[in-house]
Amino acid sequence: MSHTGPVLVVTMKDDPTADLVIRELHDRAVPVARLDSGDFPATLSFAAYLTPEGLEGSLTTATRTVDLTRIRSLYYRRPSGFAFPHLSEDDARFALTQARYGLGGVVASLAGCLYVNHPHRIGDAEFKPSGLAAAVTAGFRVPSTLVTSDPGAARSFIQQHGPVLYKPLSTPLYRVDGVSCTVQVKEVTAEEIDDRVSGTAHLFQQRVHKSADVRVTVIGDRVFAVRIDSDLLDWRTDYNRLAYSVVQPPPQVTSALLRYLSLFGLVFGAFDFAVDQAGTWWFLECNPSGQWAWLEPETGLPMVSAMADLLERNSA
Template sequence: MTNTGPVLVVTMVDDPTADLVISELHDRNVPVVRLDSGDFPATLSVAATITSPRGIAGTVTTPTRSADLSAVRSLYYRRPSGFAFTHLDEQDARFALTQARYGLGGVLAALPSCLYVNHPHRIGDAEFKPAGLTTAVAAGLRVPPTLITSEPDAVRDFIKTHGPTIYKPLSNPVYRIDDVPCSVKVDEVTPDQVDDRIRGTAHLFQRRVDKVADVRVTVIGHRAFYIRIDSGLLDWRTDYERLTYSVVAPPAGVADGLRRYMNHFGLVFGAFDFAIGADGTWWFLECNPSGQWAWMEPHTGLPMVAAMADLLERKR
């Protein structure tokens, strides 16, 4: 029987990618309930019961919509703002946040007969770069030599062995400079920059690929969209105005490697980044299990929004 229940979209208010997908679903008359965990409990509520043999039943309710938890056909987990209990003192806020995470978060992670794009627990697993890189190796993808360390001497030895080396953050928390959100960029590291500050935390260093271009591969269900990005930049995210896009075909083995990677983490969506070396080799850099992708559709004409709507609609 076809599932005619709603699609849940879990994301923050300012999410243009989710806006496009929701508009496409509305055009198809697919019911959508959008919610942000940051609105709980002020304007978002949950009432769930767990009984045998039904599993979870009940509702999640926003100011404008309500979803039957037992009938949700799919959940698109994008970029929710996160729980916030700023009106409470530190200890009470810590307790309330934990209960919300394991309560509302636990309910949303246990919906019966629901397709997750992606399941929040699988996203959590796949966001660890060491796990992603080792999985890519096991999947048959080429990965540049990489070092994760807090030891300055290890970095110096790595640069001596592998040559030009870049630094990239293991995760990307947002810094605010003059109240403007900024992120830590990928940059080259020279031996004279390595000092005891390395001991302050863990860092990721990687052999710099002698690249001619980048590739963003967006996997949506059983479809994969391969887009070459030309920029001349070490990190193309630093200047979108310099980017040009073209559709490319992957070399042998990449498509199978992507599928093995996705299967390992239990993902149905992934935004993969590759660097194309001067010899044509595709080097795996990372996979973001909740990455951005919709901005490339107007530049390429690829039907990515429709593909995501097909997946969430569970169209066969």
């Protein structure tokens, strides 16, 4: 199978990280095609034929046509969702489902293509309970954790393991008075737990008395670790208060990183760790579509080049 065709980048129009990688690939004279699922069907069409060798056919965007059999790698970032605003509610629901399983299924079935990451594997890894269980299997230290809808279980866990943090299991768009916001990580006491916990699922995790945070970005077989110093419980709430420094993970952490990705069939991951006062690294989460490009100008780490190497298939 040819690996000299284009890199296919699947993401929304406003994606500065993808822009950096595409610019690097262009500078290397590597062909790139970019699409967003939200462009379908207005400016994106496709035809895929099942053959004894797999799917053959083409994807056509507003600017180019891509041969499905020649795509060397697919960088699956953050595409917008399918939308059919011109249809009735029932028709739009039907059309969306057909698009997801049709175009989505074709994009996920490219023979000889390196996925960074495969959309189905991303979906698997985005379930936090699955990620935490995989982290234990991979050999990470993981704080005591409870996922529950039982107020009694939550109170008992906090009493036994306190101090305990509440963390959302996912981070959908949340609006308060029309303003977009996020559900923050926060410390919670047993006295705050009431019957509202029974209304949905919640994640509670023993708080690590940390000296710093570390973001580790794994791109193929390359590991980039950045220590993040702040006085914040959740460093993502105020980037202006962060200080960055390049660090080397302990050997057992490095080997666990690659085992974790292998468990999910991933080649990229953005890992978050809390480092305690004794220097122990505690796994918090891995985002299979996490952000990373802002760390390069802060540290000088060649992360854009590493991602371009992977997509160009200079490494695997």
